[in-house]
Amino acid sequence: MPTIRNIVLVHGAFVDGSGWRGVHEELTWDGLRVHVAQNRALSLEGDAVATRRVLDGLDGPAVLVGHSYGGAVITEAGTHPNVASLVYVAAFAPDRGESVDTLLATPLPILPPAEGSLLLDREKFAGWFAADLPDRLAAFMADSQVRWSVDALRGPVTEPAWRHRPSWYLLTTQDRMIPPPTQRMMAERAGSTLVEVISSHAAHISQPVAVADLIRQAAA
């Protein structure tokens, strides 16, 4: 049985915390206490504060999990004393002074910023973000995107938590949002235990069992 009872899930850009549903179902079935943080995606600092607030309310140590941009959030917030370990799921793990922006190697199909916030081109959403999800689900996600502010994109990490906590990394082999070589580079420099999964960027939805497996091992 896992020794850590609390799991905190932090979602990524353009989506909200409801994408964790499958992972939540797997983990709560095992009796783990799962908390889903919601990012306002206005700034990295603001989202890190929101996650820290969730961590403040816990009765013991937690595994802190981030998907995509949520990786930057857990890297910034994860030095919190209640964090025992970190799990990155197709996620950014910036180093000191880096941001998601500085780590993005290839241009994404992002529409020109409107009032300082970003959306993915809804025509390209399925192919880039969610190629292995059912068409109808991908279409819904494209239409229900959460705006992502340029400040969150450019917010630099101050003291990366992966320098202070053990970390696990789930690399998505068919990811077009964060290319696998970039993921590998981040995982290796963080010294993470690296596991690959055949998946698009949306692994938390398409591969909830694999994601939950990794979280369980990080909690063990």
Next chain:
Amino acid sequence: MRDLHRIAHREPPIATPLSFAEVLRRHRRAARLTLEQLAEASGVSARTLSDMERGRSKGPQHRTVTALADALRLAGAEREQFVGLAREGRLRDHWTRPTGLCELPRSVADFTGRTAELAWVAELIRAGDTGVGLITGSAGLGKSTLTVRAAHALRPDFPDGVFFLDLFGMSSEPLPVDEALGRLLRALGMADQQIPADVAARASMYRSVLRERRVLVVLDNAASEEQVRPLLPDGAGRALVTSRRLLAGLEGVRRLSLGPLPLMEAAELLAGILKDRGAADEGSAFWELAQLCGGLPLALRIAGNRLASRPGWSAADFAARLTDEERRLDQLSAGDLKIATAFGLSYDQLADSTRRVFRRLALVPGREFDAALSSVAGGTSIAGAWDALDELVDLGLLQDGTSGRYRFHDLVLLFARDRLRAEESEAERDAVTGTVTSWLLRMAANAGWWFGPRHGHRDDELDGLSTPEEADHWLRVNVDNWLGALRQVAGLGGHAAVLDFAMSMIHFSNRWMHAVHWADVFALGVRAAAALGDLSRQAAQLNALAGVQLVSGGDLEAALRFTAQAMELGVRSGSTEEIASAHHYAAGALRRLGRLDEAIEAQSRAAELFKADGDVDAYSHCLGSLGSCFRDAGQYARALEHYLQLWDLVNDDTSGMTPSEAEFSRPIALARIGECLGLLGRRPEAISKLTEAVSLLEQARLPIVQAGSLETLAGLLAQENRIGESRQTYARAAEVYEGVGDAEASGRCRELADAAL
């Protein structure tokens, strides 16, 4: 083999054995049916039928065969012959595969999907930067099936072979590292006698053997980093590992987390299993069923097989039943629930007797069982056990391995245990355990007595083992069964049974020196004898325990303590044989400790006692040991004298020595004679003896002794200025050393071969 013989005996005597294909064709013609008509009547596709009649499918599945027998209206002896021939075909199919050490299992015929995963593995193995791939994920996802499939596809890349080893990571006793190395080394061509006893030496031999070879090692179901690490090849070799754990401590490994099958592929897998039903209109029910099984291949396969075996059921009915069953089992975890649901539904449809065999097999102590053991556990005839096993394999509730042996998937075993607890009382379970363990111990003891002097204790009626080779094989493949039985019986204070068994193993243990469990077996024997107050057999067990310590890497001081106790008990009980053995083993320990005078004295005493007692085999061992002691002490003439006595003994047909013992000792004695002659400066004689010994050793396949003799011979030839021959002989010695993984000695001889130019 036994089982095949049994089946053959059951068949009515016929002049030429008929094949299943011929019998099928004959029955179809007799029934005046075309292929299409029989396909219609049986639900088996015409194409499959045609393959069977042409002998392309030699071992069709049991349920296909029974469907055909029904359609052909076969009954009685005819039906029995028909079903029996098909079964024999399935078993022969296992047996005709290349010899079975660490051999890759067959890939499943209905493998579906996983294209990206297979490509990931191929890319990893071929890319060259990382040599090790780990497939991880929870139970029932098909990690092993995928890995076996990938390994088959990669076979052409590995000219030196693909090896497969189940590490039993999820069982309560995962395969120990030394045993794993032993099995791999044997699969790589090392003989038992060449394989060192301790883990470090085995690991170094393994690395050295693999250094020059391009092999793929598949390590299935790994328990821990410590278990896997020594088994990973370096250099040109590659490895694929499966584990439910991430094995985060392993370096230089790429890991792939396996997810459930996507819905599309899951539905395809079901459709593939059910293709013979020709039910094209069930598409949406397949999807529902695939969803209910959670994309888990194990659950899908079991559900599909259940459906295939019930032509009357529709996929929609089945999906509805699964939904009900799931409600009943909702205390299980998410993934396990899907699987247990599928198991439960298959189990409920079995005949009572088959259900009983299935759940009681959970009480078998080891990981595998055959029809004989199944019949004992299930309380049924052998024929009944065969039928139950066939049906359970058809339904995917058991897996059939090589040579008529069967096993559970881990999850199915849990399910069987659960059913056993729910359906049988504690008293019933204890009774079955008692029957199984006592049968295993009696079988094992009976097999062991093949190797004892004059096979005095064998009961030829009990086991049907008809040669020492069969007995040897039975003991090896059933080791975890009889060892488990021994521990259970010892735990319950069954002293007499434990002691009888441990006595039967004394001689067999010499044939299988490096097995890890002998110290446990004989320690239990000593305890049982002490409890029974049986002094002479306690002495025998202490001597056996001392013998175990003499295998390289053992504790020699402990051996001396054991022999001292054995000596005392031997004297008190007046057992000359045990006193002599105690001297013999003590001498062995003393010689290794460099206490040569004491060793010679003890060994001489043993030789006298054995000779007086008429135990010629033991006497011959003493002569050889005395020769070695004198040689160590630099007394070459006395050493030669003893080796010559041994030589006379092994060549004397009237000596009373066991022929196989004489056969084994002959080439070694000759080699030692040659070496002593060389040490005494009688070079021409030495060269002639060693030349003869080398060719005898080659025939007897004793390469370690052979390599040493070649090296000595080469040195003598050089001293005689026969440079060309010496060079050739060193080169040959280098080859033989290399073959046994001794790189250092091989390099030394290679250098000498070149230096002699």
